[in-house]
Amino acid sequence: MKEIKENINFLTEWIEFEHGHHPKNNEWFWYVASGALIIVILAIFLSNFLFAVLAIIAALVIILTGARKPRKIKFSVGTKGIKAGEKFYPYKELGSFWIHYDPPLKKELIIKFSKKLSQHAKIPLGNADPGRIRNFLIKILKEEEHEESLTEKLAELLGF
Numbered sequence: 186m187k188e189i190k191e192n193i194n195f196l197t198e199w200i201e202f203e204h205g206h207h208p209k210n211n212e213w214f215w216y217v218a219s220g221a222l223i224i225v226i227l228a229i230f231l232s233n234f235l236f237a238v239l240a241i242i243a244a245l246v247i248i249l250t251g252a253r254k255p256r257k258i259k260f261s262v263g264t265k266g267i268k269a270g271e272k273f274y275p276y277k278e279l280g281s282f283w284i285h286y287d288p289p290l291k292k293e294l295i296i297k298f299s300k301k302l303s304q305h306a307k308i309p310l311g312n313a314d315p316g317r318i319r320n321f322l323i324k325i326l327k328e329e330e331h332e333e334s335l336t337e338k339l340a341e342l343l344g345f
């Protein structure tokens with residue numbers, strides 16, 4: 186990784202939270218636990234014990250993820266790729282990008298990977314200049330609008 190850092194000229198760098206954070210109140214946690222309890226009761230009633238265990242695990246993951254506060258990390262757009270914290274995405278692995286800019290609600294760079302199984306990564310832009318980033322990336326990657334998936338919409342509805 187050290188070799189990569191030395192060979193990249195960065196167009197722009199910024200520090201921002203790794204993802205948006207919506208503080209959760211106690212009510213939110215009770216709703217998740219109640220929903221899980223209902224699913225567990227239904228699963229037991231239907232004699233589907235594996236599904237009951239999976240529901241409990243899913244509820245725990247949702248609760249732990251909801252309680253976790255995001256870290257502030259350094260993002261960079263450079264001549265060889267895009268860096269998010271310790272993760273480096275070389276342009277040869279990326280298929281396209283989209284800047285979702287609708288302040289104050291959304292201000293993020295979405296990069297799609299060229300591999301079929303890999304989806305995409307969302308990078309919060311914070312105080313970075315989206316126009317400057319777009320003008321640079323359009324010379325390297327295809328600009329392609331990203332439609333939010335049902336999972337992303339559901340996560341947003343749940344406060345993630």
